[in-house]
Amino acid sequence: QLVAYEVKRMRAEEGNKQKILRHIKELAEKLYKNENPYPAVTMHKVQKPTEGCHLRLHQKPFPRLDEGTVQWIIDQATAKLQTAPPAVKAEKKCMVPSGPPIDSPMSGSTRAASRPAACCAALRLSLLPCSLSPSLQLFPAVLRAMKGRAARQCLTQELNLHVQQNRAVLDHQQFDFVIRMMNCCLQDCTAMDEHGIAAALLPLVTAFCRKLSPGITQFAYSCVQEHV
Numbered sequence: 001q002l003v004a005y006e007v008k009r010m011r012a013e014e015g016n017k018q019k020i021l022r023h024i025k026e027l028a029e030k031l032y033k034n035e036n037p038y039p040a041v042t043m044h045k046v047q048k049p050t051e052g053c054h055l056r057l058h059q060k061p062f063p064r065l066d067e068g069t070v071q072w073i074i075d076q077a078t079a080k081l082q083t084a085p086p087a088v089k090a091e092k093k094c095m096v097p098s099g100p101p102i103d104s105p106m107s108g109s110t111r112a113a114s115r116p117a118a119c120c121a122a123l124r125l126s127l128l129p130c131s132l133s134p135s136l137q138l139f140p141a142v143l144r145a146m147k148g149r150a151a152r153q154c155l156t157q158e159l160n161l162h163v164q165q166n167r168a169v170l171d172h173q174q175f176d177f178v179i180r181m182m183n184c185c186l187q188d189c190t191a192m193d194e195h196g197i198a199a200a201l202l203p204l205v206t207a208f209c210r211k212l213s214p215g216i217t218q219f220a221y222s223c224v225q226e227h228v
Contacts, residue, residue, distance in 0.1 A: 002027075004097045139177065146184035152193070155185055156200040159208070168207045175210040179223045186227040198227075 002010075013019040145151040159178070162168060170178060182201060189198050205221035212218050 001096050139180075143180065143184045146181065147188045149193070149197070152185045152189070152197045155181055156197055156204065159204045160200070163204060163207045168209065170208060170210050172210060175208070175218075175220075178208055179220060182220060182224050183227075186224060189227075 013023060182205065186198060205224055206219060208220040209217045
């Protein structure tokens with residue numbers, strides 16, 4: 001519902017801390033009510049008699065209870081409980097529209113909109129040979145961008161392009177770059193990405209490699225195989 005309805009409101013609140021905090025408080029109350037639908041039961045406390053009250057002259061004696069009447073009241077209440085429907089909160093189902101594209105729901109500025117393209121450009125620089133690569137300064141930003149699904153898809157596409165061009169044998173710095181990007185990509189993958197991005201990386205981790213010494217080759221899967 002936030003993605004579908006609240007995007008304009010969230011964009012308008014950017015930079016205003018008071019509005020953002022008010023919005024967060026409203027969300028917190030909704031989440032709390034959702035998890036705690038039943039209000040706390042108020043217990044009626046019976047006050048204790050004061051000291052010396054039994055010595056008062058106007059104190060009326062407690063009336064004798066009729067056993068048959070008390071049992072009849074108990075039976076009536078038990079019958080009502082047995083026939084009463086279970087106290088379960090009725091679940092209201094509703095259709096929520098998909099809203100804006102999921103890759104950038106907060107992309108109010110042109111800078112945010114151009115992040116996937118900038119990330120792809122930085123990825124290409126990271127895969128250049130060491131002597132030509134100006135990507136050392138961009139690399140931390142690329143790793144941070146891996147939290148976005150668009151950047152993860154871009155990574156699999158770029159790596160697949162290199163394999164098709166028979167450029168899967170990397171030097172040591174390139175290999176380190178690729179491994180770190182793959183690890184970040186897999187670390188931020190969700191269950192939704194298991195048959196998409198993670199599956200697309202499977203053939204790639206068996207293709208990219210580096211030469212450690214004559215006759216000894218290290219493949220990328222040896223560095224990323226611990227991910228679920």
